[in-house]
Amino acid sequence: MLEVRNLTKRYGGLSAVSEVTTTIEKGRIHAVIGPNGAGKTTFFNLISGAQRATAGSIVFEGQDVTGLRADQVARLGISRTFQTTSLFDMASVVDNLIVGHRLRTRSGLLDVLVNSPRLRREEALCRQKAREALDFVGLSHVANRMAGDISQEERKRVAFALAIATEPRLVLLDEPAGGVNPEETVGLADLIRKMVRHGLTVCLVEHKMDMIMSLADRITVLNYGEKIAEGTPAEIRANPAVIDAYLGSEHADV
Numbered sequence: 001m002l003e004v005r006n007l008t009k010r011y012g013g014l015s016a017v018s019e020v021t022t023t024i025e026k027g028r029i030h031a032v033i034g035p036n037g038a039g040k041t042t043f044f045n046l047i048s049g050a051q052r053a054t055a056g057s058i059v060f061e062g063q064d065v066t067g068l069r070a071d072q073v074a075r076l077g078i079s080r081t082f083q084t085t086s087l088f089d090m091a092s093v094v095d096n097l098i099v100g101h102r103l104r105t106r107s108g109l110l111d112v113l114v115n116s117p118r119l120r121r122e123e124a125l126c127r128q129k130a131r132e133a134l135d136f137v138g139l140s141h142v143a144n145r146m147a148g149d150i151s152q153e154e155r156k157r158v159a160f161a162l163a164i165a166t167e168p169r170l171v172l173l174d175e176p177a178g179g180v181n182p183e184e185t186v187g188l189a190d191l192i193r194k195m196v197r198h199g200l201t202v203c204l205v206e207h208k209m210d211m212i213m214s215l216a217d218r219i220t221v222l223n224y225g226e227k228i229a230e231g232t233p234a235e236i237r238a239n240p241a242v243i244d245a246y247l248g249s250e251h252a253d254v
């Protein structure tokens with residue numbers, strides 16, 4: 001589904017991502033792990049079009065998407081979440097979703113000024129999509145709550161809803177279980193499995209090893225921007241290069 005070849009991002013002398021080649025298979029859960037500063041977020045930024053690669057290529061469903069802008073990548077069917085979810089705290093959860101969705105739809109300023117039929121159609125569609133997405137992530141009951149009043153775990157679920165509201169085929173989740181307790185982590189892992197059952201492909205960055213090891217079909221390990229290992233959770237757990245990389249960091253819990 002996604003073919004990444006020799007992907008590289010350099011900042012002056014530092015390679016945040018260096019010659020990374022990997023394939024994300026359709027209908028799977030693919031995890032990207034690595035110690036702090038390994039290049040995981042930069043890798044996501046490159047795929048989602050938030051940053052431009054210095055070298056290498058990214059091909060999504062046969063189409064070269066290298067160098068496309070984030071909105072173009074989103075329209076082609078790749079969406080993402082961020083480590084921290086920025087919401088409008090004084091607006092309702094459902095309105096946050098509508099705004100998030102509208103940012104990726106097509107009405108221009110002119111449509112807004114003349115309240116065009118297209119705008120009204122899009123508004124109705126956005127509201128429906130927002131409701132569907134909230135229902136999917138199990139948040140219908142907080143739809144009308146102010147976003148500032150919901151829990152960290154519910155914010156994580158809103159992030160998922162924002163990502164799926166645009167009907168992507170590939171979703172990139174950046175630390176989907178960051179800052180939530182173990183019980184909530186299990187709930188979020190279940191939600192990720194549900195996304196895959198509904199036809200989505202998921203790639204995630206996460207520090208919580210228990211979650212990754214039970215959830216991922218395949219794991220790519222980055223260290224100092226380079227891919228040092230790739231395989232099933234069992235293969236990764238037994239890989240000496242991975243153990244070395246983690247022992248040299250604060251995360252010695254592979």
Ligand SMILES: Nc1ncnc2c1ncn2[C@@H]1O[C@H](COP(=O)(O)OP(=O)(O)OP(=O)(O)O)[C@@H](O)[C@H]1O
Nearest residue numbers: 011014015016034035036037038039040041042043
């Ligand atoms: N805009 C930038 N300018 C310069 N260096 C950067 C920039 N963004 C990231 N880096 C560097 O690139 C490397 C990779 O950073 P990145 O944030 O991708 O790592 P990460 O694996 O996501 O880390 P973490 O697990 O802490 O989120 C780090 O050394 C970081 O300092």
